[in-house]
Amino acid sequence: MKVGVVGIGHGLFGKRNDATVQELAFEPFSEAMEDAGITQADIDATIIGSSPEYHKQRSLPGVVTEYIGMNPKPAFLTEAACASGSAALYSAYGFIKAGMFDVVAVIGVQKMMELSTPEILALMGRVGDVQWESNFGTTFPGYYALYARRHIHEYGTTEEQMAQVAIKNHFYGSKNPKARFQKEITLEKIMNSAMVASPLKMFDCCANADGAACLIIASEQRARKLSDTPVWIEGAGSATAPFSVLNRASISTIPSAVEAGRKAYKMASVEPKDIQVADVHDCFTIAEIMAYEDLGFCKKGEGGKFIEEKQSYLGGKTPVNIDGGLKSKGHPVGATGTSMAYEAVKQLRGEAKETQDDGAEIALTHNLGGIGQYCFVNKYRR
Amino acid sequence: MKVGVVGIGHGLFGKRNDATVQELAFEPFSEAMEDAGITQADIDATIIGSSPEYHKQRSLPGVVTEYIGMNPKPAFLTEAACASGSAALYSAYGFIKAGMFDVVAVIGVQKMMELSTPEILALMGRVGDVQWESNFGTTFPGYYALYARRHIHEYGTTEEQMAQVAIKNHFYGSKNPKARFQKEITLEKIMNSAMVASPLKMFDCCANADGAACLIIASEQRARKLSDTPVWIEGAGSATAPFSVLNRASISTIPSAVEAGRKAYKMASVEPKDIQVADVHDCFTIAEIMAYEDLGFCKKGEGGKFIEEKQSYLGGKTPVNIDGGLKSKGHPVGATGTSMAYEAVKQLRGEAKETQDDGAEIALTHNLGGIGQYCFVNKYRR
Numbered sequence: 017m018k019v020g021v022v023g024i025g026h027g028l029f030g031k032r033n034d035a036t037v038q039e040l041a042f043e044p045f046s047e048a049m050e051d052a053g054i055t056q057a058d059i060d061a062t063i064i065g066s067s068p069e070y071h072k073q074r075s076l077p078g079v080v081t082e083y084i085g086m087n088p089k090p091a092f093l094t095e096a097a098c099a100s101g102s103a104a105l106y107s108a109y110g111f112i113k114a115g116m117f118d119v120v121a122v123i124g125v126q127k128m129m130e131l132s133t134p135e136i137l138a139l140m141g142r143v144g145d146v147q148w149e150s151n152f153g154t155t156f157p158g159y160y161a162l163y164a165r166r167h168i169h170e171y172g173t174t175e176e177q178m179a180q181v182a183i184k185n186h187f188y189g190s191k192n193p194k195a196r197f198q199k200e201i202t203l204e205k206i207m208n209s210a211m212v213a214s215p216l217k218m219f220d221c222c223a224n225a226d227g228a229a230c231l232i233i234a235s236e237q238r239a240r241k242l243s244d245t246p247v248w249i250e251g252a253g254s255a256t257a258p259f260s261v262l263n264r265a266s267i268s269t270i271p272s273a274v275e276a277g278r279k280a281y282k283m284a285s286v287e288p289k290d291i292q293v294a295d296v297h298d299c300f301t302i303a304e305i306m307a308y309e310d311l312g313f314c315k316k317g318e319g320g321k322f323i324e325e326k327q328s329y330l331g332g333k334t335p336v337n338i339d340g341g342l343k344s345k346g347h348p349v350g351a352t353g354t355s356m357a358y359e360a361v362k363q364l365r366g367e368a369k370e371t372q373d374d375g376a377e378i379a380l381t382h383n384l385g386g387i388g389q390y391c392f393v394n395k396y397r398r
Numbered sequence: 399m400k401v402g403v404v405g406i407g408h409g410l411f412g413k414r415n416d417a418t419v420q421e422l423a424f425e426p427f428s429e430a431m432e433d434a435g436i437t438q439a440d441i442d443a444t445i446i447g448s449s450p451e452y453h454k455q456r457s458l459p460g461v462v463t464e465y466i467g468m469n470p471k472p473a474f475l476t477e478a479a480c481a482s483g484s485a486a487l488y489s490a491y492g493f494i495k496a497g498m499f500d501v502v503a504v505i506g507v508q509k510m511m512e513l514s515t516p517e518i519l520a521l522m523g524r525v526g527d528v529q530w531e532s533n534f535g536t537t538f539p540g541y542y543a544l545y546a547r548r549h550i551h552e553y554g555t556t557e558e559q560m561a562q563v564a565i566k567n568h569f570y571g572s573k574n575p576k577a578r579f580q581k582e583i584t585l586e587k588i589m590n591s592a593m594v595a596s597p598l599k600m601f602d603c604c605a606n607a608d609g610a611a612c613l614i615i616a617s618e619q620r621a622r623k624l625s626d627t628p629v630w631i632e633g634a635g636s637a638t639a640p641f642s643v644l645n646r647a648s649i650s651t652i653p654s655a656v657e658a659g660r661k662a663y664k665m666a667s668v669e670p671k672d673i674q675v676a677d678v679h680d681c682f683t684i685a686e687i688m689a690y691e692d693l694g695f696c697k698k699g700e701g702g703k704f705i706e707e708k709q710s711y712l713g714g715k716t717p718v719n720i721d722g723g724l725k726s727k728g729h730p731v732g733a734t735g736t737s738m739a740y741e742a743v744k745q746l747r748g749e750a751k752e753t754q755d756d757g758a759e760i761a762l763t764h765n766l767g768g769i770g771q772y773c774f775v776n777k778y779r780r
Contacts, residue, residue: 036529061636066475067457068450074524075449075641078771082641088657090636092485092772095450095455096474102686107489114495142456147418250496254443254472259457259464275470300504389460390474 019112020118020239020246021396023052023232024358029346030196031129032226037071038083041125044230044354045084048121052232052242056084056359059232060117062091065104065124066350069139070131080123083117096297097143099385100124101229102254102392107250108233118238124354125228136224143386156301157221159261159387161213164302166268168215168319173305175215177320179206181301184329185337189344191371194355196346220301224346225346229354231361247361251395253280259389269386270303270388273310275383277393281312284378284395288312291334291395292376293363295356296397298341304328306337307382311393330373338363338371353392356381363398401494402628403778404501405434405614406740410533412578413511419453420465423507424425426612426736427466430503434614438466441614442499444473447486447506448732451521452513462505463648479525480681481767482506483611483735484636484774490615493633500620506736507610518606525768527642530750537604539682541643541769543595546684548650550596550597553698555687557597559702560590563683564601564631566711567719571726573753576737578607578728602683607728611736613743629743633777635662641771652685652770655692659764659775663694666760666777670694673716673777674758675745677738679766686710689764690718693775712755720745720753735774738763 022152025047027040035043041064049055062084064077073079077091096103101124108120128136137155144150144159167173186201201219209218233239239246256273258264264271281287298304298310305319313334314322322328328336339345339359342352360379362368379396407429409422417425423446444466445457455461459473478485483506490502510518519537526532526541538661549555561579568583583601591600615621621628637657640646646653663669671695678693687701695716696704704710710718721727721741724734742761744750761778 067571072524073528073767074451074521075477075771077478078525078641078768079527081638082416082771086638087640088637088654090488091638092476092478092482092489094474094476094489095457096459100474106472107474107476107492109490110489110496110498112496113498114492116492116495139456142454142472143460145461146455254474255470256460256463256468256473258469259460263464272470278610386457386460389457389464 017113018236019109019249020234020236021231021361022234022239022243022246023048024361025051025230026194026355026358027228028194029225029227029348037073037076037125037127038080040226040228041080041123042084044123044228045123048230048232050341054242059119059121061088061089061111062086062121062123063104063108064093065095065101065353066126067095067100070126096390097385098349098391099353099383099392100350102383105231105353105357106252106254106392109249112134112233112235119234122231122233122354123228124348124351127226128224128348128350129226131215138140148260148262157213160300160302161198161216163267163306164215167302170268173320177324178220178301178305179203180205180323181298181304182343184323185298185341185343188338188371189340192340192345195340195344196223197344211259212325216300219354220269222299222342222347223385225348227346227348227351229351229358231354233356245365247364248397249394250397251280253277253393255391257388261387270306270310270384270391272388272391273382273384276391280393280395286378286395290378291380293338293373293376294334294336294380294382295339295359296336296382298337298343299347311382322392328370335373360396364396399495400618401491402616402618403613403743404616404621404625404628405430406743407433407612408576408737408740409610410576411607411609411730419455419458419507419509420462420546420687422509422608422610423462424466426610427503427505429745430612430614434654435450436624438468441501441503443471443493443503444468444503445486445490446475447735448475448508449477449479449482452508452510478772479767480731481735481765481772481774482732487613487735488634488636489740490773491631494615494617501614504613504615504736505610506733508730508732509608510606510730511608522543530642530644539595539598542682542684543598545649545688546597549684555702558601559706560683561585562590562705563680563686564725566705566724567680567723570753571722574727576679577722577726578605579726591671598682604681604724604729606729609728609730609733611733611740613736613739627747628747630779631776632779633662633666635659635775637773639770643769651661652688652692652773653687654770654773655764655766658773659693662775662777668760668777672760673762674760675720675755676716676718676762676764677721677741678718678764680719680725681729693764701771712753717755735765738765742778746778
């Protein structure tokens with residue numbers, strides 16, 4: 017039995033001091049219900065994707081279901097660090113496949129901007145191994161700087177190539193009304209920005225954000241009734257990698273991404289070359305370059321060249337993050353996976369306006385958790 | 399397609415300064431694998447039930463899967479406050495029903511005793527609505543004291559009846575080698591214990607604990623191959639209630655429990671009178687009395703009489719918490735749901751030794767999240 021997306025919604029990402037976490041969740045939920053032409057009465061359960069530790073309000077599914085009018089129906093939260101939104105979608109996908117529910121709302125939501133940057137950095141560091149790593153000072157930029165250094169060492173990737181990822185994503189982000197940063201950026205500005213963790217400079221790093229995005233998914237039968245343009249989740253790959261980078265055979269690749277990608281390609285019976293548009297987890301510019309390779313859009317080590325040749329622009333081999341990516345949208349941890357899925361559905365429905373990849377029929381999303389400890393890769397088909 | 403439990407494990411609950419959270423998780427996982435006669439290679443995914451905010455180590459599924467040898471297979475965490483373990487089981491049940499996995503390890507795990515009691519109380523309070531309730535000082539004992547006061551007011555329930563719940567659960571807990579408190583307690587000691595939130599005294603409250611329990615569940619086909627004594631999950635009911643008690647029509651009942659119970663009875667085609675043994679969420683003694691009523695073991699308002707008449711003892715109408723309940727085992731939040739399921743399986747396999755309910759064929763578990771914002775009710779059959 018197929019599972020289809022019948023409604024999508026996306027709130028504004030950014031500093032959202034205007035909204036509580038439940039209010040953030042309601043925005044895209046309400047938009048998605050309208051999009052699907054349904055009300056709460058038609059929805060059987062709510063699955064929240066979020067990283068709980070950023071919120072003063074604990075147990076979000078409870079407070080959200082009350083606020084959005086979904087009591088007494090089932091709800092819980094899924095967590096897989098920065099891939100929590102995709103974990104929620106994965107879980108909801110399972111419930112529908114199982115025949116337990118017909119229609120499920122998946123809401124990725126995160127409110128983190130009330131915390132200071134040092135507080136957020138410290139919290140993020142604790143997604144590293146606190147026994148052997150983060151207690152000794154590793155932070156997220158630090159981890160990804162290690163990956164970048166190794167990639168440079170092994171493949172000759174350059175800092176300018178990394179900067180090109182930021183240029184592309186800000187270029188497309190400038191056209192995305194839901195992005196935190198809706199403006200373009202120059203090579204000069206990136207190269208001259210403050211060093212965060214060498215070789216990563218400030219504009220190699222995505223920004224934190226508050227935000228939420230929602231998908232309403234349904235069983236094949238219900239999806240066909242509810243929507244003239246259902247988008248099918250044809251592949252759902254999930255994998256883990258050693259939690260500690262000390263235990264990985266290589267740090268110039270994310271093994272969970274390779275494995276989740278392999279599973280999703282197999283399930284959907286497609287190959288990398290069939291992917292017409294993709295959203296990948298560009299928490300840092302090097303992460304997007306590694307994603308090109310890990311997902312097979314190019315050969316291992318050729319990710320730098322791939323962006324340099326603009327193969328990930330619209331019109332290139334595989335357009336990537338043409339919604340602006342985490343880099344320009346911002347990265348409200350739990351919402352990111354659902355934001356990616358939102359973009360995939362928009363592209364496949366032909367509703368992406370000036371960033372539309374004309375005729376796209378197959379889209380991919382790639383959502384990493386933490387420093388690659390989790391990866392969820394989905395394939396969507398219209 | 400049916401879903402069966404083929405392996406169970408249970409760590410010692412208590413102050414576990416001897417173990418990290420991943421070590422806590424490994425104990426019952428290892429026991430459950432041995433019980434099922436399988437190794438990691440036979441298991442397709444790991445779902446962790448836990449409340450993340452108690453841990454310094456964030457993103458448990460990652461650190462646990464690495465430690466227990468389950469990379470690169472999928473993993474994530476589910477959260478529904480004190481029902482997180484049941485939410486994990488519910489999610490895993492869905493994956494198996496969906497045919498996505500054949501065998502899944504469900505690990506409920508919590509390490510909270512490194513925190514001080516005031517820290518834990520404050521954290522728990524934030525599972526109440528921080529905007530309208532917990533910011534004004536409500537704590538968990540405070541919430542349940544409200545429920546108790548109302549129950550006393552409406553039904554004439556007495557403090558002595560509430561104390562009888564503690565006496566029963568400590569009596570049975572004295573026989574449970576995995577319980578935090580393995581000793582009996584007297585009415586006098588309970589009635590003279592320190593007032594926590596009137597009418598709840600210290601011995602009306604369950605204790606915090608570190609701990610973990612694990613279930614290995616499998617598809618019908620695999621379960622029959624792996625086990626001579628599979629226990630089937632025949633009903634899985636889940637529901638939510640208004641997050642804020644301000645929004646509830648009544649506080650002498652937990653509406654999510656009534657609804658989850660109704661669903662689970664329907665799925666399993668059984669009635670309350672058919673339940674031969676039950677584990678219910680006795681975070682406070684009043685909670686067990688309300689559970690008798692909400693699950694239909696007795697009429698509304700007669701829960702006090704039910705325990706006074708020893709109907710929830712072995713040999714009574716419906717033996718309840720004859721493993722000692724949260725009250726004597728302790729309540730390591732995320733582990734509690736899986737601990738309940740462990741007991742149900744032991745009873746149905748006839749392995750509960752001196753607390754065995756002879757010939758039990760149908761068991762029930764009832765796991766509340768928070769102040770009843772979530773409830774998961776499962777029915778098991780041998």
